[in-house]
Amino acid sequence: MRILGIESSCDETGIAIYEEKKGVTAHQLYSQVKLHQEYGGVVPELASRDHVRKIIPLIEATLKQANLAPTDLTAIAYTQGPGLIGALLVGAAVAKSLAFAWQLPAMGVHHLEGHLLAPMLEENAPEYPFLALLVSGGHTMLVDVQGLGRYEIIGESIDDAAGEAFDKTAKIMGLDYPGGPLLAKLAEDGDGSEAKFPRPMTDRPGLDFSFSGLKTFAANRIAASEDTAQARANIAQAFQEAVVDTLAIKCKRALKQTGSKRLVVAGGVSANLVLREKLAELMASVGGAVFYPRHEYCTDNGAMIAYAGFCHFKQQTEHSTDNNHEIAVSPRWPLSESLAQD
Incomplete structure (x- = not known):
């Protein structure tokens, strides 16, 4: 076939x-x-x-x-x-x-x-059922996957998705399109001195996401900071950490809610190395496994x-x-x- x-x-x-x-x-x-x-x-x-x-x-x-x-x-x-x-x-x-x-x-x-389903193309493919975090340019959602075509959305973005927030924040910084990967690259030069950014909607129950306010917070920090390469790198680092932490916190909640030990992460943002490291740590802490598609x-x-x-x-x-x-x-x-x- x-x-x-x-x-x-x-x-x-x-x-x-x-x-x-x-x-x-x-x-x-x-x-x-x-x-x-x-x-x-x-x-x-x-x-x-x-x-x-x-x-x-x-x-x-x-x-x-x-x-x-x-x-x-x-x-x-x-x-x-x-x-x-x-x-x-x-x-x-x-x-x-x-x-x-x-x-x-x-x-x-x-x-x-x-x-x-993209991670199914890999040699180490996950078995059903599993929890899926879909993080693409326009979508951020948590899906309880019981089998092919058996999908229950248990959490999703109510405004900007994670990828949109990355791209919009990068644009505010003056980075080229698509800005998400460029912002992640810039964040590598951050020295950790930027004040901690909020982790949106993690102080309340539920699995939904909201990144519009985080984008606005970043815009305000950019406007108030010195216009230097180091200052921008520090803001990029703090912003990325806030997004990654928020995704990890919601994944941890969803794993507990579903009882799943398998986490699939897919979509363009799944290529982010900081996110991969954070979710690998999360799954190791709960005795589970995380699956990704290859970068391409x-x-x-x-x-x-x-x-x-x-x-x-x-x-x-x-x-x-x-x-x-x-x-x-x-x-x-x-x-x-x-x-x-x-």
């Missing part, structure tokens, strides 16, 4: 092929970072146009890399949502068109489910979509073999309402 995966939800065009016995046999990724840098963020129209330019050549390159022809494929999986509607439509239209031309079934995949699968990619599509196609869920030609996407599609759970 070979699944072609297409990811086009935002500013990365990702194509991959997943085979049942071999795993990911081909993987191509094009990032639009340079395209959007001068605007300080993703411009949806430009993103859509760039997907149109890149998606077919990337599919051709992926098939060539795997030494496969379209007739060797079993099905096509594509990101149905959530994401930018124009970008999603590009991927969906191409997937449905190729499925029609190649006489293959096509299946829509939930973008966040792709992230959630932390951000948006086609491999996670191909794998998620493979899982549902193999399980033969109601929506896994969509043979109609309607092109429909879901730009606002909560994981709790995923079609995969119907």
Whole structure:
């Protein structure tokens, strides 16, 4: 069974092929970072146009890399949502068109489910059930995962997600887009002299997150501090520690609530090394284990979509073999309402 995966939800065009016995046999990724840098963020129209330019050549390159022809494929999986509607439509239209031309079934995949399942692509893959912390650019949530398609969101961001707070704080500091990784790099030069930042919503019960106030706190500290490289590094360090500590505190609560000894961390922010160290310490203290995707699968990619599509196609869920030609996407599609759970 070979699944072609297409990811086009935002500013990365990702194509991959997943085979049942071999795993990911081909993987191509094009990032639009340079395209959007001068605007300080993703411009949806430009993103859509760039997907149109890149998606077919990337599919051709992926098939060539795997030494496969379209007739060797079993099905096509594509990101149905959530994401930018124009970008999603590009991927969906191409997937449905190729499925029609190649006489293959096509299946829509939930973008966040792709992230959630990405650690399954590793040799040391977690077993169900597990607790998942999804930390991407636009989402921060804790999910109690009992099995494929059996997801209960037990905590989520009520305003800015962790990734958004990283990027917005970096922008206030004058760092280039995307600022999150640059802020994390800058934090390495901090000397620990900056006053401790608040850990939002940790002084009350619950598992929800809020990082908007922390971003504002950082902005005020930036405005009040000396305009030196060291001062900025110290603020970056204090900000990062506050985000990481907050995520760790909520994970500890969620582990206790669910009784889980396995923690999956996925999404772009999961590549943050300070976060990885903190959560490794947490899981060691409770006698558990933490699982991550490799760095290239932390951000948006086609491999996670191909794998998620493979899982549902193999399980033969109601929506896994969509043979109609309607092109429909879901730009606002909560994981709790995923079609995969119907």
